Amino acid sequence: xxxxxxxxxxxxxxxxxxxxxxxxxxxxxxxxxxxxxxxxxxxxxxxxxxxxxxxxxxxxxxxxxxxxxxxxxxxxxxxxxxxxxxxxxxxxxxxxxxxxxxxxxxxxxxxxxxxx
Amino acid sequence: xxxxxxxxxxxxxxxxxxxxxxxxxxxxxxxxxxxxxxxxxxxxxxxxxxxxxxxxxxxxxxxxxxxxxxxxxxxxxxxxxxxxxxxxxxxxxxxxxxxxxxxxxxxxxxxxxx
Numbered sequence: 001x002x003x004x005x006x007x008x009x010x011x012x013x014x015x016x017x018x019x020x021x022x023x024x025x026x027x028x029x030x031x032x033x034x035x036x037x038x039x040x041x042x043x044x045x046x047x048x049x050x051x052x053x054x055x056x057x058x059x060x061x062x063x064x065x066x067x068x069x070x071x072x073x074x075x076x077x078x079x080x081x082x083x084x085x086x087x088x089x090x091x092x093x094x095x096x097x098x099x100x101x102x103x104x105x106x107x108x109x110x111x112x113x114x115x116x
Numbered sequence: 117x118x119x120x121x122x123x124x125x126x127x128x129x130x131x132x133x134x135x136x137x138x139x140x141x142x143x144x145x146x147x148x149x150x151x152x153x154x155x156x157x158x159x160x161x162x163x164x165x166x167x168x169x170x171x172x173x174x175x176x177x178x179x180x181x182x183x184x185x186x187x188x189x190x191x192x193x194x195x196x197x198x199x200x201x202x203x204x205x206x207x208x209x210x211x212x213x214x215x216x217x218x219x220x221x222x223x224x225x226x227x228x229x230x
Contacts, residue, residue: 034218034219036221041207041224041226042223042224043120043122043209043221043222043223043224044160044209044221045221046218046219046220046221049218089159089160103150103162103165104150104162104211104219105162106159106160107159108158108159109158109159111157
């Protein structure tokens with residue numbers, strides 16, 4: 001099955017700096033890679049996603065890159081703000097089976113702290 | 117956008133009792149729903165996957181008789197923790213998938229068994 005690793009586990013940055021979180025996956029069949037932000041006591045919220053036919057995607061201050069050959073994907077947050085402080089999870093899954101049993105496999109998470 | 121409502125947000129129950137958690141997709145039909153468990157400072161661990169009208173598929177190590185999942189309609193799935201014990205205390209989160217790629221998560225339920 002799929003295994004997703006994520007680094008670093010904790011990350012502290014100064015407000016305005018950039019933050020980068022990296023993930024690797026094991027299953028070459030994975031073709032969809034969402035990133036979630038989870039605030040304390042709440043459920044995860046999708047912040048950006050990328051599909052395997054795309055190498056990079058950007059949405060304002062957030063960008064995701066994907067290297068299919070190396071099975072790496074990364075989240076980049078620029079001009080960080082205190083409200084970006086949260087736990088971020090990467091995930092990987094395959095939607096190729098055309099069934100509803102494709103499971104989202106989460107990385108272990110990165111706790112991001114943005115220091116004002 | 118897609119919204120998933122999860123209730124209750126917090127529940128405290130006595131050891132030995134059962135607790136039911138509801139997960140509703142408000143503006144889309146959820147062909148598949150997933151239930152996760154999350155311990156403090158840890159990632160989400162998938163417990164089970166269910167399709168509407170079918171029996172849930174449980175992950176290895178998850179007791180199906182303890183964690184009863186019902187997905188009776190395309191907008192509602194329930195998780196019942198039966199004969200709860202303190203070690204069942206955790207944060208439970210549901211997720212729903214419609215016909216597209218996206219997975220929408222509920223806001224979670226903090227279960228405390230005393």
